[in-house]
Amino acid sequence: MNFKIQWGQCRVLAVGSICFAGMCACSNQIVGSENQVLERSAQSEEMVIPLSCREQADKIVQSVNGQFGVAVEWNGKLLYEHLGQNDFAMQSVVKFPLAMKVLDMVDKGELRLDSYIELKPEEMNPDTWSPMRKIYPQGGRFKVSELIRYAVAESDNNACDRLFRLIGGPKELEVFLRNRGFNQIYVCSTEEEMNQNPQLQVKNSSTPLEMNRLLREWNAGRILSHESTAFLRNVMSSTQTGKMRMRGQLPTHVVVAHKTGSGGRTSTGIMRALNDVGIVYLPNGEILTISLFVSNSPDKESQLEAAMAQLTRLFYNQVIELGATS
Numbered sequence: 467m468n469f470k471i472q473w474g475q476c477r478v479l480a481v482g483s484i485c486f487a488g489m490c491a492c493s494n495q496i497v498g499s500e501n502q503v504l505e506r507s508a509q510s511e512e513m514v515i516p517l518s519c520r521e522q523a524d525k526i527v528q529s530v531n532g533q534f535g536v537a538v539e540w541n542g543k544l545l546y547e548h549l550g551q552n553d554f555a556m557q558s559v560v561k562f563p564l565a566m567k568v569l570d571m572v573d574k575g576e577l578r579l580d581s582y583i584e585l586k587p588e589e590m591n592p593d594t595w596s597p598m599r600k601i602y603p604q605g606g607r608f609k610v611s612e613l614i615r616y617a618v619a620e621s622d623n624n625a626c627d628r629l630f631r632l633i634g635g636p637k638e639l640e641v642f643l644r645n646r647g648f649n650q651i652y653v654c655s656t657e658e659e660m661n662q663n664p665q666l667q668v669k670n671s672s673t674p675l676e677m678n679r680l681l682r683e684w685n686a687g688r689i690l691s692h693e694s695t696a697f698l699r700n701v702m703s704s705t706q707t708g709k710m711r712m713r714g715q716l717p718t719h720v721v722v723a724h725k726t727g728s729g730g731r732t733s734t735g736i737m738r739a740l741n742d743v744g745i746v747y748l749p750n751g752e753i754l755t756i757s758l759f760v761s762n763s764p765d766k767e768s769q770l771e772a773a774m775a776q777l778t779r780l781f782y783n784q785v786i787e788l789g790a791t792s
Contacts, residue, residue, distance in 0.1 A: 513543035519784045520546065526776050532737070532763030536777065537674035539755040540785045542682055550675040553650075554759035555668045555739045557727030558621045558707075559677070560639075560653060562743070565614050565701070566684060567633050567642045569694035572610070577632075579611040579697070585628055594623040594661050614701060618725060621707045623657035630656045636670075643680075646689060650676035667729055667738060674757040677743050681755050685723075685745050699723050702744060710768070711742040712756060714775030716782060721747040729761075737763045740770045746782060754781060 527534050527548050535549040571577045585605035592599065597620045598608075608616075608625075610632075616625035630636060640653040654669035672680075687695045708726035716722065724744025731737050739761050746754040758774045 511543045513540065513545055515545050515784060515788075519780065522780055523548075523777060526773050526780070530760060530763060530770065530773050531765050533759075533761045534763075534773070535674040535757070535759035535761075537678045537755075537757045538777070538781050539678055539682070540781075540788075541752050542755075545781060545784070547675060551673050553652075553671040553673055554741070554761055555727075555729060556651075556670045556672050556677075556759075557667065557729045557739045557741055558623075558626070558657075559672070559725050559727035559741050559743055560670045561617045561621065561626050562702070562725040563643060563651065563653070563680065564626065564629055564633070564639055565618050565698055566689060567639050568610065568614060568629055569690050569698060570642065571633065573691045573694055577610055579609065579614075581610050582607045583610060583613060583628060583632060584608075585624065589628060590624055591627075591658060591661070594657060596622050596624040598622045598625055611697070614698075615704075618698070618701045619704045619706055621705075621726060623661070627656045627658050646683075648676060648680055651680065664738075672757075672759075674759055677757040678755045681743060681745055681757070685753065685755075705744075708742050708771070710771040711740075711774040712744055712746070712758065712778045714771060715779040716746070716775075720749075720782070723747070735764060737761075737765065737767065737770065740767065742774055746778065748782075748785065752785070754778075754785060756781070 523546050527536060533549060533552070533554070535552055535554045536547060537544070537550045538546045568577065572579055584607050585602075587604045590596065590599045590603060590605045598616045613625045613629055616622040617629055630639075633639060636653045636655060640651075643651050643653070651672040652670060655666040660666045660670075683689050684695065685699070690698070702723035702725060703721055705724055705726065708724070711726060712724050713722045722744055724742055727739060727741035729738030729740070737760065739759070740763070741759045743757040746756065748754065756778060758777065760770050763770060
């Protein structure tokens with residue numbers, strides 16, 4: 467089976483050029499719906515970038531075997547996208563909107579960040595990623611704020627599933643998203659369910675462009691209260707996973723609020739998913755919103771992470787050059 471990306475057509479925006487057919491669409495996508503169309507109103511305004519920057523981005527994307535979904539925006543203006551309207555498995559990226567749902571309950575007075583939630587010994591699954599279990603193998607009582615930090619910053623699956631039970635399950639999260647106009651993010655399974663049945667991993671999905679929109683709306687304070695937005699921003703800025711992905715080649719002083727996701731490999735060595743989504747805060751207060759999703763790749767994890775880091779650094783440098791101050 468040939469996993470090299472097949473290139474078709476997409477819109478190219480470049481300074482000093484007109485729109486023309488480029489090399490940007492993948493034909494061997496196995497996750498997604500052909501009938502799914504992103505409404506124009508949900509897209510960000512497009513912004514022209516130098517042709518050299520786009521060519522460099524295309525080269526990085528083409529270096530990845532498998533499907534590489536990319537959406538990059540500067541202050542809400544679309545700089546670059548590849549497979550931006552296609553569905554990709556979120557994996558642990560789902561913990562970002564899950565935290566938003568929990569914090570929405572806090573904003574409504576249904577919970578407090580300092581409320582204690584019990585995790586029983588039988589809820590501490592030993593066969594999943596859980597830094598929390600290494601410290602508390604028998605469970606215990608945890609503040610809501612602690613569970614959010616474990617689930618988001620450390621991507622703890624036991625903390626994630628306890629939060630899912632707290633909100634009433636995956637469907638409640640999907641209702642939360644639908645009620646706020648996010649119709650291309652699907653939440654169907656918990657971490658435990660996906661661990662038991664790997665086929666379910668593709669059910670929790672999002673398009674890169676829709677995830678970018680969720681990031682923008684959250685960061686702008688249009689979904690949660692100021693306090694809850696700031697709390698989650700702080701948590702995501704302390705993410706411990708995927709340090710070589712979006713953050714890998716940025717200056718150390720740059721703040722990145724992000725959430726990673728990983729799907730492991732199949733029995734034949736194919737990476738199911740490797741993701742990183744988040745916001746890069748520029749020195750002058752402007753933002754880069756970036757969603758990066760890789761699926762079905764035989765490449766080494768280090769290669770995929772390097773491609774993510776290169777893309778992020780490329781556009782960080784570009785917007786600094788276009789006007790953001792360093």
